[in-house]
Amino acid sequence: MKRAVVLLSGGLDSATTLAICVREGFEPYALSFDYGQRHNIETLAAERVAASLGAREHRIAGIDLRIFGGSALTDEIPVPKNQDGKNMSDIPITYVPARNTIFLSYALAWCEVLGAIDIFIGANAIDYSGYPDCRPAFIAAFEDLAGLATKAGVEGARFHIHAPLLAMSKAQIIEKGIELDVDFSLTHSCYDPTTDLLACGVCDSCRIRLEGFRSAGRKDPIPYATR
Amino acid sequence: MKRAVVLLSGGLDSATTLAICVREGFEPYALSFDYGQRHNIETLAAERVAASLGAREHRIAGIDLRIFGGSALTDEIPVPKNQDGKNMSDIPITYVPARNTIFLSYALAWCEVLGAIDIFIGANAIDYSGYPDCRPAFIAAFEDLAGLATKAGVEGARFHIHAPLLAMSKAQIIEKGIELDVDFSLTHSCYDPTTDLLACGVCDSCRIRLEGFRSAGRKDPIPYATR
Numbered sequence: 300m301k302r303a304v305v306l307l308s309g310g311l312d313s314a315t316t317l318a319i320c321v322r323e324g325f326e327p328y329a330l331s332f333d334y335g336q337r338h339n340i341e342t343l344a345a346e347r348v349a350a351s352l353g354a355r356e357h358r359i360a361g362i363d364l365r366i367f368g369g370s371a372l373t374d375e376i377p378v379p380k381n382q383d384g385k386n387m388s389d390i391p392i393t394y395v396p397a398r399n400t401i402f403l404s405y406a407l408a409w410c411e412v413l414g415a416i417d418i419f420i421g422a423n424a425i426d427y428s429g430y431p432d433c434r435p436a437f438i439a440a441f442e443d444l445a446g447l448a449t450k451a452g453v454e455g456a457r458f459h460i461h462a463p464l465l466a467m468s469k470a471q472i473i474e475k476g477i478e479l480d481v482d483f484s485l486t487h488s489c490y491d492p493t494t495d496l497l498a499c500g501v502c503d504s505c506r507i508r509l510e511g512f513r514s515a516g517r518k519d520p521i522p523y524a525t526r
Numbered sequence: 527m528k529r530a531v532v533l534l535s536g537g538l539d540s541a542t543t544l545a546i547c548v549r550e551g552f553e554p555y556a557l558s559f560d561y562g563q564r565h566n567i568e569t570l571a572a573e574r575v576a577a578s579l580g581a582r583e584h585r586i587a588g589i590d591l592r593i594f595g596g597s598a599l600t601d602e603i604p605v606p607k608n609q610d611g612k613n614m615s616d617i618p619i620t621y622v623p624a625r626n627t628i629f630l631s632y633a634l635a636w637c638e639v640l641g642a643i644d645i646f647i648g649a650n651a652i653d654y655s656g657y658p659d660c661r662p663a664f665i666a667a668f669e670d671l672a673g674l675a676t677k678a679g680v681e682g683a684r685f686h687i688h689a690p691l692l693a694m695s696k697a698q699i700i701e702k703g704i705e706l707d708v709d710f711s712l713t714h715s716c717y718d719p720t721t722d723l724l725a726c727g728v729c730d731s732c733r734i735r736l737e738g739f740r741s742a743g744r745k746d747p748i749p750y751a752t753r
Contacts, residue, residue, distance in 0.1 A: 358593050366585050367639045396638035400675045401631040404624055411623035412594045437674040444671050447664040448627045 300326040303417035303461070304406040305354070307331050309344030311486045311508065312421035312464055315472050317352045318479035319463045320419045328413060329354035330406055334362045334395070340496050344487035351482055360405050364395060399432035403441050403460065410458070411449050418445075419461045425468055438462045469511025477517065484520035497524040527553040530644035530688070531633040532581070534558050536571030538713045538735065539648035539691055542699050544579045545706035546690045547646045555640060556581035557633055561589045561622070567723050571714035578709055587632050591622060626659035630668050630687065637685070638676050645672075646688045652695055665689050696738025704744065711747035724751040 303325035307313045320327045331345040342359050349357035399422065406418045422433040431437065438460050445458035452458065464472050476483060488508045489498035498505050500523035512519040530552035534540045547554045558572040569586050576584035626649065633645045649660040658664065665687050672685035679685065691699050703710060715735045716725035725732050727750035739746040 397635035404628040404631040408624035440671040444667040
């Protein structure tokens with residue numbers, strides 16, 4: 300079986316991406332990050348998802364982006380809530396600087412050790428909320444970089460960054476996940492969970508998730524603190 | 527003054543690179559990594575060098591590449607010594623997977639927070655000992671990626687990865703450093719220092735350094751355990 304590294308946040312996008320990786324016949328090596336979030340519920344969700352979908356291995360890389368500051372997800376700035384709609388041309392305060400670049404770099408390091416040339420990432424261009432590093436051109440540029448950065452590339456291998464959700468709506472991602480038997484009750488999306496770890500239901504991430512389930516005509520299986 | 531992020535390992539290449547950054551009129555923000563080395567003498571050297579050359583700030587990012595294994599610098603594999611010559615087409619066992627990709631990704635994150643679009647790296651194509659991510663094509667590919675990965679890039683900024691040592695010999699780097707008043711006695715290069723933190727004098731890194739000083743007709747100011 301061909302090995303692949305799968306970036307796994309524990310959210311529904313990356314869970315669906317892992318399921319797609321498995322369906323495509325790869326042996327998945329799941330990689331999560333503990334990057335100085337306020338809470339570790341993300342990595343707990345990632346562990347549950349990795350186990351339920353049969354990841355061959357699951358590693359959690361501790362990285363501390365707080366040393367640079369600059370984002371609501373890593374700083375002590377309050378997370379914005381109940382914003383009216385979203386302006387896709389604006390980059391949100393929850394943007395973490397260079398996050399996907401850093402995540403893909405780590406995936407590339409693990410690829411080199413595993414002898415893998417396939418990386419799966421749940422980046423999404425439609426619901427990307429203005430993150431520059433979720434665009435198709437970024438993904439393509441990283442493939443080029445990977446070929447130049449590595450032993451395997453020097454020896455002629457062509458890396459492939461699989462971003463199967465890139466052009467899908469959240470509703471389509473949910474349908475795809477259900478088709479592949481992803482247990483969304485194990486996933487976590489909230490930027491700002493309550494102290495008892497319930498999703499807040501009102502942050503941007505919760506709103507996009509809930510709207511996705513509504514559009515798909517499905518019920519979100521996770522409990523929320525406020526509805 | 528224009529800000530720049532400078533990757534600083536504490537070795538003579540990155541010290542000279544920091545001095546070049548200062549000479550070119552940038553305000554330098556030095557970035558080092560504690561990446562699970564066997565010893566922290568590298569970060570201590572980086573602190574001394576950053577202070578002596580007037581870095582505006584110096585941050586040390588803790589990253590753990592040992593979770594992936596795969597290199598003598600991060601594994602518990604003995605560092606090879608006294609190899610006869612070096613074969614530039616071979617990638618050495620001291621290669622750390624995707625290291626420069628990860629380091630530049632962190633530099634890019636800090637750039638975003640600082641509003642900087644300039645990164646300095648002491649990569650060297652001649653003495654690079656077969657590391658794929660020290661080649662000019664890799665540096666150019668990362669510039670392209672940076673433009674696509676960031677808010678500044680989306681807004682039209684063109685990132686510049688300065689690699690001023692790329693085509694220089696070790697002797698030329700040493701001459702340049704002396705010209706710019708770099709105190710090489712503060713630097714550290716050894717892959718495998720003794721328990722009392724003296725450079726071993728026989729690992730690949732020490733051999734390249736010593737040969738560089740010999741070629742330049744200069745005396746290396748650091749003490750060695752064996753000569």
